[in-house]
Amino acid sequence: MTYLTLALQGIAGLLVAATALPLIETNLGFVRSLDFPRLQIAVALAACLSGLLLVSRDTTSLVLALAMAAALVMQVRYILPFTPLAATQAKAATACEPGDRLSLVVLNVLQTNRNYGAALDLVTRRSPDLVLLLETDSGWQEAMAPLRALYPNRVEQPQDNTYGLLFYSRLPLRGPEIRFLLQDDVPSLRTQVVLPDGETVRLHGLHPRPPHPGHSSAPRDAELVIVAREVAEAPGPTIVAGDLNDVAWSRTTQLFQSISGLLDPRRGRGLFATFHAQWPVMRWPLDHVFFSEHFLLGHMERLPGVGSDHFPITVSLCAAPQAPVRQEKPEATAEDHRDAQEAIEAVR
Template sequence: MAPSESNEPAPSRSHRQVILVRLLQLAIAGLLLATLIGWLGQYSYLADLAAHFRLQYLLLAVPLTLLLAAMRQWKSTSVGLAVVLINAGCIAPLYWPAPVPPGNTASLKVIAVNVHVANRNHARVQKWLRSEQPDVVIVSELSTAWSHAIAELTDQLPHRIEQLDVGNGGLGVYSRFPLDESEWHLLGDVNHAGRIRITVDGTPVTVFGVHTYAPFHRWMSEMRDEQFARLAELVDSTETPVIVAGDLNATTWSAGLRSMLAATGLVDTRVGFGLQPTWPTTPWPLRIAIDHCLVSDGITTVSRRVGPDIGSDHFPIVVELRLPPTGQ
């Protein structure tokens, strides 16, 4: 017998199909498990990590469900439909148009950008910020080099508070308007929130610039959630309309951020404008939205978009807001 010959019979087509079905069933069951575990983030760091990937679960579940339906695997198809519906239900409200009330109240253009401490594309960021002409800019991972680069925009953003850091904890809040008040608030043991109060066409507004811990370890996830709790206290003690913006290192499906939103009543400015994922700078289906602008009820989002690639691992966000009438 020739060496290439074998006594083993070739797998039948039906046998290969059975293996394929089992693999598809296992994959869809895994997606359902990940989808459900994501709601248990308050009990487990790993479960909270699972909450961030609703878009990815949806994009994987759709073709898997269609394949299972084509194979007439109805029980597994129903599992796939559950995965699709649950995750689509999380995402769909972000695409429902939010009403923009009529009026000529004060407007404010806010940019939040994580420049990445190792990024040397200073000129690119300067050029882009000049073209946008923002009123307020929050810069995460502010280094000495980045502080000098932003200082060259003083003609547009003359008012500032900065907290420099040799690592990635630096933060800056910059404003076109004079600062009525400014203060740094310690969030946890290291990171700070920069708070400024400005007056825009007679309307006072408080802006918190924030960069919370990234949940790379259990203790960092717990610290980030403690930072959210502290931030909620600061927001609740503020008498003016509030804007919270920056790299929050969490999606709005994360337990800690969900708790902060529930405690403060802050509104996600993405509502009506879609997912707008910002990290990392990979193709869109692989990203998650962890850079945020959250506002008090009464502040209206006129437009919101993701900015260009600036050489960072984050895309910036650009939000145009309409402030409530004075006295509200």
């Protein structure tokens, strides 16, 4: 047996383990973080499977090849709904009256990034109705001051722990508030946005702590469940946006959608991977915009980088009377509700 065969067998075992571990029901950050690189693991599985079969056909290699093939199928099943090969969940608007259109830019600026001008220029050029900036400290608050002339309504919560947020709105706000749902240093935004016709849209801006080795996913999971329940209990036009520190295909995000009933515009369109901006081979979708069935999708785009480790993302929506008829919102099962309760109890 050659060293190459041994190396490929070792890599095969690691890739199969990386695929299987997230099946375990646990809040361990190391395990939950394996939800993120499913595309990268799938590519590595395909390459390792081909390489191993080329250099060895012994019993161990064949067993590992079968295990890798099964793992590859599993990874592809997670990713496939977020490609053009799948059906869209949020339907596209064919036309939209100006008064019904609502646009939003979401950007995790990276607190240590001091390329303020790039972010300011991007927002100015795109001129969305709403702007949500995350990881903003007092330096970012000061640098974004020119936006106040363009956006008369704002909520500013600068912090130096990478969880500050700045929110700017061209439209009037009703009852804006900063909340600390689970941790006293991790804020979230809740407000109503008043559209030109007087209708209101509830908006939640989130940035929960990420899971990573040594850091449980429980606070993130529970925060998403809490917001999902709030959305379900107050039906009406709703948007949830932000860096959720979770990928679109994870069980947590799927649970969030089931409980909230919100739509994901990436389904059937693409990954729109926003992180990591500087590492092309290690990217996944961390920044999200979910919305209720009251909206059709006008446009969604990942924007050019501005020096952050996240790309900005922009979405334009159309509030249309026919929207709920054209699209089906996710529905929660009894098991989903049990899982949601368990997620909250895990934090308690």
